Every structure is written in structure tokens, then in C-alpha cells.
Amino acid sequence: MNNIVFLNGQFLPANKAMVSLFDRGFTYGDGVFETMRSYNGKVFALDLHMERLTESAGRLVIPFHPKRIYFKNSIEKLLKLNKLNHEGAYIRLTITRGVDYGRLIPSQALKSTIAIIAKPLDAKIQQYQRNGMRAVYLSNKRSLPHIKSINLLSNVLGLIEAKKRKAQEGIFTDGNKILEGAITNIFISDGKSIKTPPIEDGILPGITRRLLIELARKEGIEVAEISLSKKDLKNCKEAFLTNSIMEIVPLLKIDDKLVGNGKIGLLTRRLQQSYKYMMLRQP
Template sequence: MERIVYVNGEYVNESDAKISIFDRGFLMADGVYEVTTVLDGKLIDFDGHAKRLTRSLNELDMKPACTDEELLEIHRELVKRNNVEEGMVYLQVTRGAADRDFAYPKDAKPSLVLFTQDKPGLANSPAAQIGMKVISIDDIRWGRRDIKTVQLLYPSMGKMMAKAAGCDDAWMVEDGSVTEGTSNNAYIVKDGVIITRHLGNEILSGITRAAVLRFAKEAQMKVEERSFTISEAQDADEAFVTSASTFVMPVVEIDGTAVGTGNVGPVASRLREIYLDEMRKAAI
């Protein structure tokens, strides 16, 4: 059965979905996106994603396609129409269709596309019991990684580099320090302290990151926001990543070196448990 997707005001079968070939998201990667998790048929941290979407649009001087209230209704309708219990809702806003030009068009109407991805077993992923293996790669992306744009070619390349090396993901390194994973924020744990890079233009302000750090502090865990190196990560007691699709995912190996015991550690496991419990309570 085909998914129902949303394209510029209409709910249509995915095979009938159409966007102009002149859409700047297609021609210029002139667009932003968000991915909201669905658990038990409800949306996780929708408000956080909506606020970050607004920030991304503002940073690119891009008009919103609709209000936050309308976005919420579209999300809920898609979850309902596609019977999603566990999965994701992907949202993309572009500057719209206009004749190809590097200058922003003055009167283009923003394009808005949403679709669901059904992912049964997302919360009980076996990977969380095994842990991920990552490699390090140079971070050669543009300088405004704090804007959640659709420019995802290099992260895709990084993911493929990791797979070619027999690993699950890549951590990107700039000026000797880890920035983030290809689609997640990166963390290490040393002597009971959770360490993750401070916010700035170099990394995305993860919605899951914000929630996990808040829960960690509420649980009396020590948190330090600063840069760290690959060698420091290899010498850590634990490592993990966070994202909307993986929640809290342990990392057990970095560039062929086992982290800690080489097994999933207690801090990452506990944070994953807390995150899932608390976010399920707050889901809408």
C-alpha cells in the first residue's frame, strides 16, 4: 500500500507527488529540513523541531510555508493516514520554484513537503545493545552547520566511507577536534563526566542533544561542553551519539580502537532509558 505524503497543501499518494524541476531545493540545495520521531503513534519533541525549523528559515532569510499549528496538524494527519506507530516524519521547506539564478528570487512561494517512514522496533533497536563502530574523517563541510540545510552530500559520503571500512558511521574532525557524526551529535564519558562539543556554527544544535543533556543534569550526572580529540575519545570510558532516529546510541570502537571495555557502557544505557521514558511521557 502506498504512503500518503504531503506536498504544498495536498495529501497525495507518493507515486503522484510532484515538485517543479525549478524548485531551488533541487537546483541549489536551497532548503531546510527536520525529522521528528514517532513513538506509540505520537510525536516526540515536536516543539523543539518546530523552533529549530524557524531558526533555520530565519538564518537563510526564507519564508515559512505555514504556521507551527498547521505543521503539527499535518504531522498528525500523516501519522494517522499512514498508521505509523514507530518511525519518522520528514519535513522539508525550500525557497520555492523560480528560474535558475544564484540570487534569491523575490516572489517565490516556499515549497513544503512531508512524508513518513515506518520503522517498527525503533525504540528496541538491537544496535543499542551492541554499540556502533565509527571511523574519523576530515570535516570539509561549509561553515554554517548550525543551519539544518538539505546539503547532505558530504555526510552521505562519510557514511559510505564508514561502511567501506566495515563500520557504522563516521565522526568528523576539524582542527584536531571532533565536530559531530554524519547525522548525530558525538559524546564521550570519562571519569563519570559526559563530554560533548559546545554549540556554535560548527555543529548542529541537536534537539535530542538538548533533551539528553537536560535529563543528564536532572539525574545529577556531570556534563562538560567542550571540544575533544579522537585520541581522547579512544581513551574514554564510554562514547555515544544522539539523534532523533537513534536516541542515545553507544559507540564501542573508534578507528579500530575499543572504547573502554569495548562493550556498551552504563552511562549511555541509562541515558537511553531515561530519554525514551521521559519523551514518551511528553509525546503529543
């Protein structure tokens, strides 16, 4: 696929976009990123993604002072160039510390590398939303959980393990405590209220997680951000996973055990519909 990408201010064919072998993103995984979803050519929750990207870069001491309108216009132009402005699309914005010929400790005054890609959504997403997903427990957890770092080895290994066990997602754990998925946040429900692990437990502050909590509370659904155990998931009536690309996906099985009765819960379906409506109303 030779689509158009954005690299350091230029729109280029993907096979012409070159990043130095000395870029710290390549040599050390020294960078941050955001994945976003667009609807009809408009990026959903762009401000929240830029806010988190800026915070992640700040934690890594990567100078990054984004101008919202610049990135908004660049992403929308990229969508048009790739003929993705009339459908949903996957967008990834990556910032690395930049090219550095020095040692592990960063040199001074480096210029960040900025790259944006856009591509069609995976066709499996709708299938997961309709039919749910299966997950497995993982015995490790994300490194630097509050930073959306491009160093995703724990997540990669987690998904490899999940696939080996014929599942689509892996759930990080800390002993008996459940944390988050390799690419998602997790919620459980008794059919009336919802619970999700708190940020303080060492999870990524997901954008969809944040928006869903706000949406549920507006609809009068009780939300608790509280530590959860494997027993809590075993005993819940329904559960679901969230991220910016897949939105809300029912979780029907963990390891070889059914979640609830193994069917998609009514509250999960309600929240899926409410969330979709919220996104389609964006200006």
C-alpha cells in the same frame, strides 16, 4: 512503497506528488529540513524541531512563519493515513525556497515548497541501541553546521566512506579535534560525567543532544560542553551517539580501536532508559 505524503497542503499518494524541476531545492539544494520521531502517533519535541527549522530558514533568508497547530495536525493526520499512529515512525519535514525560473540569486516573492513524509522506523535502530555502533574518523566537516540544510554532500560522502570501512557512522574532525557524526552528535564519559563538543566548535545543535544535556543535569550527572580531541575519545571509559531517530546509541569502536573496553557502559544504559522514559511520558 506508495504511501501517502503531504505536499503544499495536500495529502497525496507518493507517486502522484510532483515537485517542479525548477524548484530551488532540486536545482541548488536551497532548503532546510527536520527529521523527527513519533511515538504512538505523537511527534516528540515538535516545538523544538519547529524552532530549529524556523532558525535554519531564517539564516538562509527563506520566509517561513509556521503555525504549530497546523503542522501538528498535518503530521498526525499523515501518520494515521499511513497507519503509523500506533507505533514509532520516521518523519521528515522539508522546506525549499520554491520554484524559481531565474538565476542562482533567488527571485523575489517566491512561494516555499513544503513537504512531509512519514515511514516506519528502520529495524536496525533497535539493534544499534542494544549492540552499539562502530564509527570512523573523517577528515572533513559539515558545511554550514548551524543550519540543517538539505544540501548534505559532506554527510553523504562521510557515510559512504564509513560504509566502505565497515562502520555505521563517520565522525567529522578538524585536525585533532572531534566535532560530530555525519548524522549524530557525540558524547564521551568517564562513567560518572559526560562531555560533548560545544556548538561553537561548528556542529549542528542537535535536538536530542539538547534534551539529553537537560536530562542528565536533572539526574545529577555533570555535563561539560567542551572541545574534545581524538585522545579524549581514546582515553574515555564509554561513549555514545545521539539523534532524534536513533535516540542514544553506544559507540564501541572508532577506526579499529575499542572505545573503553569495547562494551556498553553503565551510564550509557542508564541514560538510554531515562531518555526513553521521558519520551513515553510526553502528553
